[in-house]
């Protein structure tokens with residue numbers, strides 16, 4: 569057996585069979601039926617990063633082609649050159665190559681992050697797709713299907729993946745932790761889930777980074793590894809705003825600012841924690857509204873400490889008004 573002890577855990581624990589893919593049950597069951605009847609259409613799998621899109625395609629290709637996988641699959645990753653010439657050249661050459669496959673099976677071309685390809689490359693792809701439809705199928709993974717040109721979209725079955733739930737990620741983290749003899753606390757796992765925000769790759773990477781850096785996974789160690797504003801600091805900040813105390817809230821903001829977090833980092837963590845923070849419904853709605861406006865300004869380029877301070881003051885005013 570190959571020694572895979574030095575592999576990153578995301579690779580070591582990458583599912584090799586469709587049934588082991590966590591979450592997105594409906595889409596995964598469609599892949600399962602494609603793998604059984606063997607009738608693979610051209611497909612686009614779309615959704616946020618780190619949730620199993622590429623893994624699903626690899627599992628499907630392995631199931632469909634079995635021992636012919638090496639000969640019958642051509643994978644071009646985002647890190648490979650995928651300029652117009654390469655698409656015309658390499659992909660076309662593979663599509664034209666004669667490979668003897670089991671009856672009813674097709675060669676498969678896998679393109680990761682297909683939405684990062686230029687529209688010229690995509691146009692070339694579309695032609696190849698058309699010409700070689702008898703022998704070759706395409707499986708494209710992307711974050712945004714809208715960035716794939718219409719003519720390709722209309723030739724493909726589009727399968728959507730969504731972020732994984734905390735409980736789905738937690739179950740997987742526990743399994744991996746057990747295999748790797750990782751000791752952890754519940755708050756350590758919670759911190760991993762919060763930082764991952766539905767991204768399994770991120771969760772596994774942070775689990776491994778925390779364990780290899782500190783030998784134990786607890787909240788404190790996870791927060792040293794993950795690069796998001798410290799949730800405890802944000803909670804304290806929200807608590808101070810709920811009391812209507814700007815003077816108490818402001819030092820938490822300047823602490824995060826000095827640590828180098830951007831407005832968007834701070835606002836998005838503020839948003840996620842406010843959503844689950846225990847406070848009266850009306851106050852939460854007002855907080856979320858203000859955070860939304862601030863996010864709008866920050867994403868249109870107005871991302872100064874003054875803006876964020878203004879947000880704090882508005883949150884405090886909401887809380888003060890509620891006391892009346």
Ligand SMILES: Nc1ncnc2c1ncn2[C@@H]1O[C@H](COP(=O)(O)OP(=O)(O)OP(=O)(O)O)[C@@H](O)[C@H]1O
Pocket residue numbers: 577578579581582583588589590591615616617618619620621622623624680681709710711740768769772
């Ligand atoms: N649904 C899942 N079930 C089990 N493991 C998963 C799942 N999603 C992600 N992983 C783990 O995360 C790693 C990365 O997953 P994958 O490459 O499939 O993500 P992706 O959705 O294609 O992301 P990207 O859009 O960034 O390419 C896998 O090797 C696997 O270890």
